[in-house]
Amino acid sequence: xxxxxxxxxxxxxxxxxxxxxxxxxxxxxxxxxxxxxxxxxxxxxxxxxxxxxxxxxxxxxxxxxxxxxxxxxxxxxxxxxxxxxxxxxxxxxxxxxxxxxxxxxxxxxxxxxxxxxxxxxxxxxxxxxxxxxxxxxxxxxxxxxxxxxxxxxxxxxxxxxxxxxxxxxxxxxxxxxxxxxxxxxxxxxxxxxxxxxxxxxxxxxxxxxxxxxxxxxxxxxxxxxxxxxxxxxxxxxxxxxxxxxxxxxxxxxxxxxx
Amino acid sequence: xxxxxxxxxxxxxxxxxxxxxxxxxxxxxxxxxxxxxxxxxxxxxxxxxxxxxxxxxxxxxxxxxxxxxxxxxxxxxxxxxxxxxxxxxxxxxxxxxxxxxxxxxxxxxxxxxxxxxxxxxxxxxxxxxxxxxxxxxxxxxxxxxxxxxxxxxxxxxxxxxxxxxxxxxxxxxxxxxxxxxxxxxxxxxxxxxxxxxxxxxxxxxxxxxxxxxxxxxxxxxxxxxxxxxxxxxxxxxxxxxxxxxxxxxxxxxxxxxx
Numbered sequence: 001x002x003x004x005x006x007x008x009x010x011x012x013x014x015x016x017x018x019x020x021x022x023x024x025x026x027x028x029x030x031x032x033x034x035x036x037x038x039x040x041x042x043x044x045x046x047x048x049x050x051x052x053x054x055x056x057x058x059x060x061x062x063x064x065x066x067x068x069x070x071x072x073x074x075x076x077x078x079x080x081x082x083x084x085x086x087x088x089x090x091x092x093x094x095x096x097x098x099x100x101x102x103x104x105x106x107x108x109x110x111x112x113x114x115x116x117x118x119x120x121x122x123x124x125x126x127x128x129x130x131x132x133x134x135x136x137x138x139x140x141x142x143x144x145x146x147x148x149x150x151x152x153x154x155x156x157x158x159x160x161x162x163x164x165x166x167x168x169x170x171x172x173x174x175x176x177x178x179x180x181x182x183x184x185x186x187x188x189x190x191x192x193x194x195x196x197x198x199x200x201x202x203x204x205x206x207x208x209x210x211x212x213x214x215x216x217x218x219x220x221x222x223x224x225x226x227x228x229x230x231x232x233x234x235x236x237x238x239x240x241x242x243x244x245x246x247x248x249x250x251x252x253x254x255x256x257x258x
Numbered sequence: 259x260x261x262x263x264x265x266x267x268x269x270x271x272x273x274x275x276x277x278x279x280x281x282x283x284x285x286x287x288x289x290x291x292x293x294x295x296x297x298x299x300x301x302x303x304x305x306x307x308x309x310x311x312x313x314x315x316x317x318x319x320x321x322x323x324x325x326x327x328x329x330x331x332x333x334x335x336x337x338x339x340x341x342x343x344x345x346x347x348x349x350x351x352x353x354x355x356x357x358x359x360x361x362x363x364x365x366x367x368x369x370x371x372x373x374x375x376x377x378x379x380x381x382x383x384x385x386x387x388x389x390x391x392x393x394x395x396x397x398x399x400x401x402x403x404x405x406x407x408x409x410x411x412x413x414x415x416x417x418x419x420x421x422x423x424x425x426x427x428x429x430x431x432x433x434x435x436x437x438x439x440x441x442x443x444x445x446x447x448x449x450x451x452x453x454x455x456x457x458x459x460x461x462x463x464x465x466x467x468x469x470x471x472x473x474x475x476x477x478x479x480x481x482x483x484x485x486x487x488x489x490x491x492x493x494x495x496x497x498x499x500x501x502x503x504x505x506x507x508x509x510x511x512x513x514x515x516x
Contacts, residue, residue, distance in 0.1 A: 045307075048307045049307055073330060075333070075337075075338050076334020076335060077326060077330045080329050080358075080405065081329075081413075083358055084407045087357050092360055094352070095355070095357075095358050097341070099338055099341045100352040100353050102345060102350055147338065151345060151346065153342050155342050
């Protein structure tokens with residue numbers, strides 16, 4: 001059994017919550033992997049460097065300077081903070097970008113209406129599962145930052161939710177995989193103004209209805225799409241919840257059943 | 259046989275030279291490891307973030323913000339650039355900070371006359387050679403950034419020359435090790451004004467004389483001390499030279515014989 005745990009940018013940004021999330025993660029049984037984001041801290045670093053973030057339709061444009069900033073922030077600052085904290089909790093993690101060990105290979109997203117810049121898209125062959133199996137054999141816990149590479153020397157900014165989904169799917173060919181998307185909310189909320197109003201279970205047809213009625217907000221749509229994509233392609237269970245519920249899923253935890 | 263190659267900050271800073279160094283490295287036979295610096299780029303990033311670098315007696319003071327900057331720069335920006343370039347050259351590297359896989363454990367330097375801040379010192383037990391052997395078995399080339407950890411969740415800034423020396427010594431218990439310190443000079447210069455005036459061979463007694471006469475400059479003294487320390491403790495050969503001579507040591511390459 002493998003737990004793939006995605007820690008969102010709002011968790012990374014909150015020092016106390018990050019530590020408690022890592023403690024919960026450390027108590028999970030079986031093989032385990034972290035995939036982390038970090039957009040909020042990348043924004044902070046950009047600001048400190050006097051560099052304006054470019055956003056179109058709610059998405060970051062990864063020009064050359066932005067790529068350098070996200071590589072520094074995700075694969076450097078955040079990844080090594082998580083790795084060193086896990087070491088202090090008695091685990092033995094290794095932090096990865098997709099270029100390390102050719103763990104996640106991508107191709108640069110082609111330009112259609114909008115040029116998103118140095119952004120990587122994944123395929124079903126993107127994940128180097130052989131390496132992950134070798135790492136598990138020597139007791140290593142992989143910690144993935146959302147930077148991938150194209151094999152030609154170029155790093156690419158890649159959505160962490162998507163990496164977590166593709167990673168889970170690839171590993172599900174060998175192991176039973178539970179994918180947990182953790183963020184600083186109880187779960188997917190019925191009403192954004194009520195923090196306790198989370199759904200317990202969402203089936204895909206119901207999700208489509210919520211989407212059509214615009215009840216689910218923008219950022220949650222791709223996360224749920226990644227979740228259903230994972231479930232349809234071999235992943236045993238996907239949860240979307242606060243990291244407090246990582247070890248003890250309750251009725252307050254969302255279980256997406258495809 | 260293992261080649262441990264240290265790439266200095268002046269090589270990292272020079273895009274063309276970095277690429278040619280990595281090409282030369284890729285052609286080396288046997289097991290191999292890179293240890294890299296990056297001080298010049300960390301200075302640039304500090305400046306862009308409007309943060310003043312603190313230097314006392316020629317040494318960087320690693321306060322909390324400086325630690326964050328060097329972790330981002332060394333373990334993020336530079337390390338992932340090297341890793342992705344090596345991937346494009348057909349190698350399979352994984353980039354490391356010392357916290358990753360507990361590869362290099364250190365302790366915080368105690369405060370004597372000067373408080374250097376979050377700086378790590380090494381011991382003879384700092385290097386996790388078991389992990390390196392496991393990585394070699396699965397075809398991985400380790401690329402080490404000069405950040406270590408204390409095991410209690412703290413990252414520490416550590417001299418890359420010293421890491422390369424301790425790493426080489428630890429590996430020399432199992433393998434024949436050649437340690438190459440590469441920088442953007444022909445070698446150790448007899449006359450700083452003459453770029454072609456490098457020594458071919460320096461023995462330790464001769465080094466002591468040069469040191470006493472203040473013929474060797476400040477930055478070169480700890481490098482040579484690390485070199486002789488390595489030679490005294492099991493390393494077969496140490497070279498200090500331009501990376502052009504990595505594959506073809508000539509009379510222009512310095513060989514330090516202890």
